[in-house]
Amino acid sequence: MTKTFKKDVEGCNNDTEKVRLIAISCLSISVKIRMKHFSVEQFLRDNNLMITPQMIMKMEFNILHEIRWTIRPVTPFTYLNFYYRYFKRFGGYSRRCINEIIVQAQGDHTFVHYPPTMIASTAFLAASRIAYPSKYNNIAHPEALARLGPKAQVLQCAKKILKLCRRMKIRVEIPRIQIPRIQIPESRVGSTSSKVVAVPEKQTEYRRAKAAAVVVDSSEEEEEGTALIRRKRNTGKTSETSQVQVEVKVVDKSDKKGVATEEIEAENRSLAKGEEKAVEVTEASKEEGTALIRRKQDMGKTTGTSQVQVPVKAEEVMVVNKSDKKGVATEEIEAENPSLAKGKEKAVEVTETSADDKARVQAIIRRALEKGKAVVGEEPQTQIGGSVSEILELVAPKKLMMFELRWPMEVPLLEALDIKQALPEVEEEEEQESQTDDKGTDEIKNCGCNIG
Amino acid sequence: MEEIVHLGIPFLTPDQWDVITPAYKDFELIRSEGPRFGDMFKCKLKSTKEVVAMKILTIPEDQKSNGIPYSILNHVSILKTLNHPNILKLHTVLRTDLDVEDVFLVFEYIDVSLKKFLATPFPIDVIKLGKPFLRQALSGLAYLHVQKIIHRNLKPNNILLSFQNHEISKLKLTDFGVAKSIEPPLSPYSINMGNPCYKAPELLLGFTNYSTAVDIWSMGCIFAEMIKLQPLFIGNDGPKILTEIFCLLGTPTEENWPGVASLCSFIQAFDPPIKPKDLAAEFPKLEPDGLDLLSRMLCLCPNSRISAVEALEHPYLRP
Numbered sequence: 001m002t003k004t005f006k007k008d009v010e011g012c013n014n015d016t017e018k019v020r021l022i023a024i025s026c027l028s029i030s031v032k033i034r035m036k037h038f039s040v041e042q043f044l045r046d047n048n049l050m051i052t053p054q055m056i057m058k059m060e061f062n063i064l065h066e067i068r069w070t071i072r073p074v075t076p077f078t079y080l081n082f083y084y085r086y087f088k089r090f091g092g093y094s095r096r097c098i099n100e101i102i103v104q105a106q107g108d109h110t111f112v113h114y115p116p117t118m119i120a121s122t123a124f125l126a127a128s129r130i131a132y133p134s135k136y137n138n139i140a141h142p143e144a145l146a147r148l149g150p151k152a153q154v155l156q157c158a159k160k161i162l163k164l165c166r167r168m169k170i171r172v173e174i175p176r177i178q179i180p181r182i183q184i185p186e187s188r189v190g191s192t193s194s195k196v197v198a199v200p201e202k203q204t205e206y207r208r209a210k211a212a213a214v215v216v217d218s219s220e221e222e223e224e225g226t227a228l229i230r231r232k233r234n235t236g237k238t239s240e241t242s243q244v245q246v247e248v249k250v251v252d253k254s255d256k257k258g259v260a261t262e263e264i265e266a267e268n269r270s271l272a273k274g275e276e277k278a279v280e281v282t283e284a285s286k287e288e289g290t291a292l293i294r295r296k297q298d299m300g301k302t303t304g305t306s307q308v309q310v311p312v313k314a315e316e317v318m319v320v321n322k323s324d325k326k327g328v329a330t331e332e333i334e335a336e337n338p339s340l341a342k343g344k345e346k347a348v349e350v351t352e353t354s355a356d357d358k359a360r361v362q363a364i365i366r367r368a369l370e371k372g373k374a375v376v377g378e379e380p381q382t383q384i385g386g387s388v389s390e391i392l393e394l395v396a397p398k399k400l401m402m403f404e405l406r407w408p409m410e411v412p413l414l415e416a417l418d419i420k421q422a423l424p425e426v427e428e429e430e431e432q433e434s435q436t437d438d439k440g441t442d443e444i445k446n447c448g449c450n451i452g
Numbered sequence: 453m454e455e456i457v458h459l460g461i462p463f464l465t466p467d468q469w470d471v472i473t474p475a476y477k478d479f480e481l482i483r484s485e486g487p488r489f490g491d492m493f494k495c496k497l498k499s500t501k502e503v504v505a506m507k508i509l510t511i512p513e514d515q516k517s518n519g520i521p522y523s524i525l526n527h528v529s530i531l532k533t534l535n536h537p538n539i540l541k542l543h544t545v546l547r548t549d550l551d552v553e554d555v556f557l558v559f560e561y562i563d564v565s566l567k568k569f570l571a572t573p574f575p576i577d578v579i580k581l582g583k584p585f586l587r588q589a590l591s592g593l594a595y596l597h598v599q600k601i602i603h604r605n606l607k608p609n610n611i612l613l614s615f616q617n618h619e620i621s622k623l624k625l626t627d628f629g630v631a632k633s634i635e636p637p638l639s640p641y642s643i644n645m646g647n648p649c650y651k652a653p654e655l656l657l658g659f660t661n662y663s664t665a666v667d668i669w670s671m672g673c674i675f676a677e678m679i680k681l682q683p684l685f686i687g688n689d690g691p692k693i694l695t696e697i698f699c700l701l702g703t704p705t706e707e708n709w710p711g712v713a714s715l716c717s718f719i720q721a722f723d724p725p726i727k728p729k730d731l732a733a734e735f736p737k738l739e740p741d742g743l744d745l746l747s748r749m750l751c752l753c754p755n756s757r758i759s760a761v762e763a764l765e766h767p768y769l770r771p
Contacts, residue, residue: 025519032522033529041517056519057552064520069532069545071525072633078600357726361703362695368718369658369691 021051025059028322033071076102076120086144087124090135098123100403104168105161107407118157121148126161130172168406463495467548468508472556475499476506493560504543505559511552519589523629524555529599530631531557539594540612540626557645566674567608570681573613578678579737586675586745588623593671594760596625596662600634605646608669608677634663649673649683653704654754656694657716665754669762673748681733701752702728709753731767739769 012018024044031038039051043077064071080098087093103112111119140158148154152201165172462481464472466587472479482505492507515521524687531542545558570732578585589611596603603610603625613620630645640660652660652669674682685696698704703722704712713719731747732738738746745768748758763769 028519029525032519032525036522038518053517053519054551057516059549061552062519063543064525064528069528071529072533077635171496358695358699359699361722361726362691364718364721365694365698366691368716368721369694 017050019054020272021059024049024051025056025063029063029071031061031413044384074116076105076116076123079117079120083121083124087128087139090128090139091132092174093124093127093131096402097170097172099401100170101126101161101165103403104406107163107405108164110160111157114153114157115149118149118154119161122154122158122161125158126165127172129158129162130165131174134240305372337446462491464508467550468554468556470556471546471548472506476504476583485631489655495615503561505561507557507559509555509557520552520555523582526633527631528555528617529612530628530633533599533633534596534601534628536592536595538588538623538625538692539595540624542670559626560624562614562622564613565609565615566611566678569613570677582675582678582738583769584620585623585678587669587764589625589671589674590740590760590763591771592623592625593667593762596631597667597760601628602664603667603670604627604632605630606649606667606674607647608674609676646670648687648690649685651690651693653694653697653752656690656697657712659715662754664759665757668749668757669754670759671686671760672746675746675749676735679738697752698722698726700727700729700734701750704752708756710755712753739768741766 012021028038028043030041032040040056044051044053044056077099080095084093103117105119105123114122125140128137134137142151145151145154164170460481461479466685472495475498478496479493479496480495481491492505494503494505496503496666500506509524509527510526511521528545535541540562541560543560545668545763546558548554593603593606605627606625610625612622612624612626614622614710630642632641641657643655643660643661646655648656650670650673652662652666654696675683684691685700686717687696689692690737701723702708704719705725706713731741731743745763745766748766749758758766
């Protein structure tokens, strides 16, 4: 390191200044990746540092060159969604809590040697231990644990994380509505410990977990339900539309053949006028305000019903068209059932996107998007659009990292930096703590995990 | 098959020449996209005679006070994390030495972009090459999305191809200048980048919380363009493109896009909603499986749109 950086720490007088430059450059790289609006210049000025932005830039380049620009490390966060698939069966987890556990663990040097996957999975384990003590046996099932990594290492890491949670007093929240659901099984477990009861218990628990999952992912389960309805609706609709489309094609053909008479055109016009009016009304009502939206919606309903009528008449229309092709005068038919003609017209308007329609659509979009922009600008956090992942949607993005950082902030004296000496003491303390903790919960030992 | 419009030797400052001439030679400008995106040129590595493509990113004067700008950090670090046969590889990063002004990205060199191919008198035979094209492009995209990166700017210019014996030998996705890595905290994303023709409806509607599905949409548009030999949606701004989308695929409704009305209340103004056109009529050359995949890639609702991994499992692409 010294070789590479020698020429770039020229502005620095002593080692402290050099290290400071390197440290600040590391910080500025990482902070810029996180937040776009960080001002290095401001930071340097605020802290009265004798460092220029040019020095920072050069040092940043050197650091990046040395680490080959790999500034997107794999972290435990990367694996949260993966492990969540297993843990969500047992209940809800607040993403913010899991994040907090991981971040606090990053500040603890004893976790340095664990791979990120292990930190991620044990963070879930620790959270479940605190939030769902009664289910912990099921969650930390030996088979499940074996899949998380080398058993001894997993258990050790889980233990450490749990202790960290307790030491740092990390509050493990459970998504709200779940709390009453969890209290019930707890009491049951207390009274019945036999395996026979455990089977139905498991089932109900699963059901509950499923119900809870709705609260948590809010999308998945709900979607399943609505998907069915939607599919039903869609099948209904597609059959409608397909009929209508077939119909229109026939109409088009007959038009091409020149059978379409002026009368039809005339009626087209009148109907088009009606349509225009409808559009005008809807648009006007929209502009007028919310009170009028209802009227518009009602109108929508009426048009909706008229649409539904279309397919019913579609067959009749087809017959009509056949006769059209044959060159039979259209007057008669129109006279016979004017309503049918109307239906026909409607069908045409609904399916065919004429140039007029295009203009209409564009007008609506243009007008709305200018309004819409303002709305989006004000409230950019609304949850919509492409779901990034189930778990990410749980909490409003802003709050995901809202917690107090409890890393040791004071700079230790050089003598205290002898980590080897300091380590065993910490371990002993943890040992004692764990013994008291484990007295209450023997389940863990029962399931083959020797935590003690 | 030469894409290079011979633009001659790139115009560089003495400082810039000082950085690259020691190791590279035979410079030839291949693409000039203005100062913001940087010129592209090809050259030869002196040591191995390997032909490489080089892109210069100039640090704007007003951003120098902030160290390396976010855009460059983001761009290069994303490129560096990627390692996939269908993604253009970044070899090295150089910089002007004395006073950092420019960053040079050295890529592997692939001759032609899809855009140029579509413009030739003998364009790609989609019936024959559509499947291998989509398979490779989607596997690059699937890799990206697993890495939690959204490309956000897919278009025919950014897909490089090379051919051997009338088969696609290499397909590389490139230009990660506006790519975005998804990680918490999820701040609202920018919606202003990229060519509107290939923008997904959720982007055009102004949603700032979009995801990897926007790339699938772009890929669907590109695939459709390969068949039609012209962009699927033509227009020079968002509203125009949105109009084209809605006229082809119908206007979104609460049924096919849950939640759309609450965010874009004007959707209700499309009453009655415009019905989607029959894609089979629009793409008569395409086989039914291909049509199905295309319609899934061009699904209005981003949550229902097929993912890259799912698309690779689709009957159309199954070998």
